[in-house]
Amino acid sequence: MVDLTHAKWRPNRYGGSEKKRTLLFDGKIYMVKFPEPPRSKKTSVSYIGNQFSEHIGCQIFQALQIPAQNTFLAKYCEPVTGKEKIVVVCEDFCQNGNRLLEFSKIGHHDTGSDKTYTTTIEDVYEIIERFDFPVNKFAIKKHFWNMFVVDALLGNPDRHLDNWGLLEDSAGRIKPAPVYDCGSSLSPLSSDERKDLLLKDENLMKIEEYNLCSVYRHQGKRIFYHEILKTPPADLHRSILEIVPRIKFAAPRIDALIDATEEMTDISKTYMKKSLAMRLNQMLLPALKKAQERQASEDAESRGFSR
Template sequence: MDVENHGDSTDEQMGSKKKFWFSSDESRWLFKYVRLNDCGELGEDWAECLVHVVARLLDLPSACVCLAKEGGRRGVAIKRVHGAEEQLVHGNELLAEGVEGYDKAEARNQLYTVENIHRSLQGFPAPEPYSCWSAFDLFAGYLMMDALVAACDRHHENWGLIQDGSGRRWLAPTFDHGNALGFAVRMEDVTRLLKDEAELVKWVRKGRNRYFRARPVEVAAEAFRLIAQKPREYLEGRLHDLDTGDVAVATRGMPEEVLSEERARLAIKIIETNRRRLSDAFSDG
């Protein structure tokens, strides 16, 4: 998708990445530029798209995304998760409503815990087709996916509830997945991790979400201990049945200059390694 930045007055202010809103086919989309480091462009665009594929394979509602460019610069376009007459109530607002002393302006908050997220989502449902689940039942699936894809950015503004005009609220689809799947690993380290399974295991174990004290697999396991049995069994089943061959097919649909074969192979290995780690953690729980 090629997009144009018309200097939209509703440019997105949350987060640290440069981004802007635009309209296409009567829908609102957020364009996010990939960031640069001394080695060139990071892989936030392909990671965002691959995690969307993983979410779909896990049957998790996820914001529609596609690779995009603006002025020749790489990025990703993400479709708004709510309708024109609805609004997104971000997690930090929900936590401030439900947890005494929670400062919604403090990004790294000591009160940002799985238990407090569970508390803040009490009484709200998941969306269709999971409306018989609680919002937190499905959110636990989001945390499982985060651990699976080595995501490190589930902060309190990249999840929330959708609210309609009557005030009814339900869990929003998952979104904002660019910091995942080794998107910023240097090429020499990609080669090393592909060659040495022990090094790869060590690398994924070191990974952490910057906003939780526990590491991603531990965060997911804690969340699963708080959800109902049927959602837990269903999510564990989806994890078990996930075919990484389907993810590999998606990688081959991306241009080589965006996602190299080596980085694609590493992304698959990350998923396979973390699936084993999650299965072990859920069995222990």
């Protein structure tokens, strides 16, 4: 594992809520996220495990052919305390003249309305519909829902409007930005003691790992992943049909990349694999089956009409 204790740091250029530093390494710029003590007292961990969540979450997106930031894990020894930390190093995708347009910022361009956009599906659609620059709106909606399906797999409660966006290149072309900020996925707040307990109790594990909410609201209600996947809106229906087969195919590779993660405890690896398998088998595969049945009956109906 790379040791960043004597690395070349640059003044930090990234926002967000977690501690981070900007690194120049091998001629490239990286955002380095540091582990932090949790802000909530509801957890038993002394440090949040989101560096593993970030690294593995982004690798899972990439394994599913959805562009995501490149990451690697590294060591860092605090000079004053001598304490060693594991950090996640994220390659900046805004080099070569690219610019990240966080979705929340694009919402501000709407000067014709004094509305403040929030994390609702309706607002995401309204912002996209009001885009008045050349962009493939269908591709952006598709990206949003593809990401949503993978976030359901990862149990991500935090894909808010600052945590995804578009990328504008130096020629002004705009496309979805690589996925970044997966740090709240994959249970970063659970200690190994808690994971051990949950692994021994199927019901408790299901409450904690299946019954999860997205950050978004839809029709006035907070979205539970398992609920919306049962009766998806049309655009989510299409993403289920496209992404869930890819997840099924990539599942052994995803397990292998978790197993290969350095400095992660065996209990955390077992827990992560089991929670992913639970959400795939109990939530995403049944959703795929339903979506395929719905598709088959819609196809049969349209053939009937065309006869």
